[in-house]
Amino acid sequence: MARPRQALLTRERIVEAAAALIDAEGLDACSMRRLATELGVQGPSLYNHFATKAEIVDAVAEAVVAQVDISVFRGNDWREGLRLWAKSYHGVLCAHPNIVPVLATGPGRRPAGLAMAEAVYGALIEAGWSRARATHIGALMRYLITGSAIGSFALGFEADPELYDRFPHLHRAHELAAHRDAVDEGAFELGLDLLINSLSDRYDQGVRR
Amino acid sequence: MARPRQALLTRERIVEAAAALIDAEGLDACSMRRLATELGVQGPSLYNHFATKAEIVDAVAEAVVAQVDISVFRGNDWREGLRLWAKSYHGVLCAHPNIVPVLATGPGRRPAGLAMAEAVYGALIEAGWSRARATHIGALMRYLITGSAIGSFALGFEADPELYDRFPHLHRAHELAAHRDAVDEGAFELGLDLLINSLSDRYDQGVRR
DNA sequence: TGCTTAAACTAGCGGCGTAAGTTTTTACAC
DNA sequence: GTGTAAAAACTTACGCCGCTAGTTTAAGCA
16 A cells, blocks of 8 residues: 555544553553554554654653643642642543553653643642742652552552461451552542641641742 | 583572663663673573563562661651651662662562561551551552652753743743752652651541551 | 655564573482 | 483574665645
């Protein structure tokens, strides 16, 4: 086949297919040849639309971050804005866990990521936090959100109970997987509560840097 | 060459070389052929000592986790134990950043990781925290520690100032990289302080579940 | 109409993890 | 001592990977 009358590929279609493939089968399954097959096309054709594979994966990451709701900073107290944003971010990452390593590792040049940083940092600055502290708080929230999304704590303990024979306190650790939601969500919510409440206390006491 | 009089490889030597290679040039540089070259050997020879590449990388991760000081839970209050352990863990991950994605993503079947979980969870249980809460606290600490180690927040903003033209609050974000330590360490320490202090408050008020 | 560019193709390079089979040495049973 | 099995290196090779180069044909425009 040479150039078709109607283009078979667009950047948008490629990103959509890549996102679906990563969601369904993981980052490793998303090879150029496989992705092309999914789109009914030969592997190298993708290079007419993206220069490298990394650009495609980056675009998927960008599309995921763009789903986070940053409108919550408008019309809400900084505390409530932070909480709602964190929950939205957390929810989006939980819905697309396979892309999280890309988000957590890579640099932040993506527009949606910058827009998010602007919203978070801006809200904190406008609330009166010092620049240094606002930066710390933004970084800290990122640590909690990406840290909780990148690997389930509950699933980290395998089903084989014999593994835990030598560790008396872990003798029921293999049961954690069955309560994955309660464990992982509970830990995230606890962290969010503790961080925002104690920041709120400091703020109310006038300690804003 | 057939079987040499003195074995050229041992599991230990392989893990050491892999750790050095990962530290120096990153996970991607650590291919079987490259690692073998580093050891003066042909690629497939490694399979006489490890079944897969994943086993080698896992052994490197295990060796890194084993460096974390879990003795601090003995002879210290749970608060102080938690703080000292977290700092040790954080320090070890900062010293070997390239292996962090493996630790953060993979399951926790490694002995050193289990021993660490046992120490943390045991200390919290013995202090009187409920099993569910102790699990949450352990997970939460892991989120903070791996989240902060997997990607620098400060380095996430590239040097090109023009990127930030559209984001008024970020107009100096490119300067963050120069203060990387203050930013990343400051955020981690802030998180640690906030979490442990607020857990301590709850504990002192008798809220232990 | 003719020229340039775009978007598909095929062929192929070097690298990857790993399987299979070979050679030689070591370790141990008789 | 000798025969045998296992161990630890080797070579070769398979199928995948990201990506490059060159080809073909259609689209868009002067």
